[in-house]
Every structure is written in C-alpha cells, then in structure tokens.
Amino acid sequence: DAGITQSPRHKVTETGTPVTLRCHQTENHRYMYWYRQDPGHGLRLIHYSYGVKDTDKGEVSDGYSVSRSKTEDFLLTLESATSSQTSVYFCAIRRATNEKLFFGSGTQLSVL
Amino acid sequence: RKEVEQDPGPFNVPEGATVAFNCTYSNSASQSFFWYRQDCRKEPKLLMSVYSSGNEDGRFTAQLNRASQYISLLIRDSKLSDSATYLCAVLDQTGANNLFFGTGTRLTVIP
Numbered sequence: 001d002a003g004i005t006q007s008p009r010h011k012v013t014e015t016g017t018p019v020t021l022r023c024h025q026t027e028n029h030r031y032m033y034w035y036r037q038d039p040g041h042g043l044r045l046i047h048y049s050y051g052v053k054d055t056d057k058g059e060v061s062d063g064y065s066v067s068r069s070k071t072e073d074f075l076l077t078l079e080s081a082t083s084s085q086t087s088v089y090f091c092a093i094r095r096a097t098n099e100k101l102f103f104g105s106g107t108q109l110s111v112l
Numbered sequence: 113r114k115e116v117e118q119d120p121g122p123f124n125v126p127e128g129a130t131v132a133f134n135c136t137y138s139n140s141a142s143q144s145f146f147w148y149r150q151d152c153r154k155e156p157k158l159l160m161s162v163y164s165s166g167n168e169d170g171r172f173t174a175q176l177n178r179a180s181q182y183i184s185l186l187i188r189d190s191k192l193s194d195s196a197t198y199l200c201a202v203l204d205q206t207g208a209n210n211l212f213f214g215t216g217t218r219l220t221v222i223p
Contacts, residue, residue: 041215042215042216048210090155090156100146101201103156103157105155
C-alpha cells in the first residue's frame with residue numbers, strides 16, 4: 001500500500017461542467033503524476049509534479065490543469081469537461097529512492 | 113511511433129502452461145524497465161523490474177534484450193490467479209521521470 005487515496009472513485013458529469021479530481025498521499029513523496037487510461041492507448045501521462053507548486057505537462061495535457069499547494073495533495077481539473085475526457089484516471093507517486101511508480105485506485109469519470 | 117508496443121493478446125493458456133510476453137521499446141537510450149500487473153477495474157501494480165542481467169521472482173522471469181530493444185516476461189506453471197493484464201513500462205529518460213506504458217497484454221489461464 002503506497003498510501004495514495006483518489007477521490008471521487010466514480011463521477012458522472014455533463015459536458016461543459018468543471019470537474020476536479022483529488023489525489024492524496026500520506027508518505028510525503030515529492031513526485032506525483034496523473035495518468036489517464038483508455039482502451040487501445042494504455043496509460044498516458046497528463047501532468048506531473050516534482051514539488052509544491054512545481055508542475056509540468058505530460059503527453060496529453062490539453063484540457064487539463066493541475067495544482068499542488070501541499071505536498072500531500074495533487075489536484076487535476078477539467079475546466080470544461082468533454083466526452084473525450086471520459087476515462088479512468090490514475091494518480092501515481094514515485095519514491096525518491098527509485099524509479100518505480102505506485103498507483104492509486106483510480107477514478108472512473110464519465111462525461112455525458 | 114509509440115514509445116512502447118505490446119501484443120494485446122488475448123493469451124488463453126491452460127493451468128500449468130508456460131507463457132511469454134514481449135514488449136518492444138523505441139528509445140535505444142532507455143535504461144529502466146518494468147512489468148506491471150493490472151486486474152480488471154483495478155490499478156496497475158508493480159510486478160517486477162527488469163535488469164540487464166535478467167531477474168527472476170518465483171515463477172516469473174523478466175529479461176532485457178538491448179540489441180533488439182525488447183523486454184520479456186515469462187510465467188511458468190501458470191495459475192488461475194495469474195489471469196490479468198500485464199503492462200510493460202519504460203522509463204522516460206527526459207526530465208519527467210515518468211513511465212511510458214504499453215497497452216497491455218491480456219492473459220487468461222483456463223482450468
């Protein structure tokens with residue numbers, strides 16, 4: 001157990017509404033990541049953070065923003081959700097001592 | 113071109129069989145490789161790292177072939193509980209230190 005909690009676990013929303021997903025960790029890890037997973041594409045990096053207020057874009061960042069005001073929380077925001085953002089979202093942490101990623105349980109997001 | 117490519121399967125094998133998956137990667141400078149296991153509707157969980165010399169953990173063996181740019185996962189004496197999707201991952205050598213993942217190979221072990 002890597003001490004990662006994602007919330008909500010499931011969400012259904014309508015096109016055009018803002019959505020925020022939360023990732024909370026209890027082990028004070030510096031690196032945090034947001035991925036989305038879609039059939040045929042696998043896991044793709046959206047944004048990542050390497051410290052408080054330090055974030056950068058990943059492979060599929062368009063339409064997403066992130067914030068990290070505290071070490072333990074990494075928020076992913078869809079400013080105006082679209083149906084193409086229906087996906088499973090995973091948060092991950094990387095322990096500073098190695099390169100391995102450990103994942104949260106995921107959030108299933110449906111945009112109708 | 114995708115950074116990492118896997119055969120999606122499915123692989124359907126009987127209990128006790130040996131099965132192998134391969135995963136190719138595009139960046140010849142890649143240094144670190146991993147296999148993850150993902151059960152249906154669950155998060156990926158680290159199965160094992162892949163070292164240059166190969167490594168073994170019980171019934172699982174991971175190997176790296178740098179010349180041909182692929183990694184492999186061998187499962188011996190397959191169990192019903194091995195049924196899952198297996199994801200290979202390659203470390204991004206640029207700043208993010210994130211992992212590039214394959215799309216996964218689905219394994220079903222049949223009684």
